Amino acid sequence: MNRKWLLVARPEGLPKASDFLWVEEPLQPLEQGQVRVRIIYLSIDPASRIWMSHDSYVPAVPLGDTMRGGAIGVVEESSADGFQPGDKVQGVLGWQTHWTGEAALIRPLPKVDIPLGAHFGLLSHIGLTAYFGLLDIGAPKEGETLVVSAAAGAVGSLVGQIGKIKGCRVVGIAGSSEKCAWLTSELGFDAAINYKTEKVSAALKEHCPNGADIYFENTGGKILEAVLNRMNNFGRIPACGMIAGYNGLGAEPGPSNLFHIVSKRLKMQGFIVTDYLPRAKEAVADLVSWYKSGRIQYRLDVSEGLENAPSAVVRMLQGGNTGKAVVQVAPEP
C-alpha cells in the first residue's frame, strides 16, 4: 500500500488538519522506465506553506494532489536503466510512503560517507542554499560582521558556521533562549539575539559594534527593518526567504526604511537554490570536508511517522524546530 497526504484546501493562516486528506491505495505494477522509491526522510520546509497557497517560483500544489515535498529514499523496484533496488536517491517525492515515477525525476545521493540524515541536515537544498547564498551573494571577507536570521533553523545554523569558517564575526537572531544558547555554546556564533524577548535594534547595536556587512535574510518583516538600520555601506543581503509573511502574504508590513539600500549602496539579491544545482559538487566537497574535520555540524529535528507531516509543518512555522525539520517516514535501511 501507498499512504499519502493530499492537499484538499488552501490554508488560511496556519495550516489545519482539514486542509489535508489521508489516503491509502494499493501500489501499482511499474511501467517501463519507472522506479519505485520507499521514502525514508521527508523534508519539512517553509516553502511548503507557499506551495499550499499560491503560484510563486513553482506553481501552487493543485487541490486534490499529493502534497509536494523533498524526500530521501531507497529504490525498492526499478524498470529503468541506471537504478537498482537499494540505491539511495533524492527528489521531490511528495508526502507519501512510496513514490513511483520516471527515473529522470530522481537523483542518486552524492556518494559520500555521511549519515543518511546528513543528506538533508548538511547537503541537499539546505546545504546548497546556505553555501551559495552566503559565499556567492554575501561574499564574506575575513573580519566582516555577518548577521543571520532564523539562525537556529536548518539553513541559518549552517550559514553562521560557514561565516565563522570564513573569518566573520557572526550574530544570529532566533526565537528562544535555548536556540540562542545552542548557537553560541555549540555552533561558535559570537552572539545571538532572541527576537521574541529582546529589542532587536538595541541588541544589534551591542553585538555589531562595527555595523553589519552581510545580512543573510530568512525572515523579512521587522527583523529586516532592524538590520537595515545597522548595515554598513556596500553591505550585501542574500535574500533567501521571508518566512514572517508565509502564513498570509502581506500580513507582515514591509520595512519602512528601504531607502538604506540606496544611501548605503547595499546589494540585496534573491536566489532559489535550484539556480545552483549545476555547481552542487563544489558545495558538497566543502561541506563534507568541514563536517569530517569537525568544523561544521548539523542537527536533525525528527518527527516520527508520515501521519505527523501536517503537524510537523505547523510546528516548524511556529519555531518548534531546532536544526533541520524532517519527518521519518520509514526506518533507515
Ligand SMILES: NC(=O)c1ccc[n+]([C@@H]2O[C@H](COP(=O)([O-])OP(=O)(O)OC[C@H]3O[C@@H](n4cnc5c(N)ncnc54)[C@H](OP(=O)(O)O)[C@@H]3O)[C@@H](O)[C@H]2O)c1
Ligand atoms: N531561496 C531558497 O532557495 C531557499 C531554500 C531553502 C530555504 N529557504 C528559506 O530559508 C529560510 C529558512 O528555511 P529553513 O528550511 O532553514 O527553515 P528553518 O529555519 O529550519 O525553520 C523555520 C524557522 O523560521 C523561524 N520563524 C518562523 N516564523 C518566523 C517569524 N515570523 N519571524 C522570524 N522567524 C520566524 C522559526 O524559528 P524561530 O524560533 O527563530 O522563530 C522556524 O524554526 C526560510 O525563509 C526559507 O523559505 C530558501
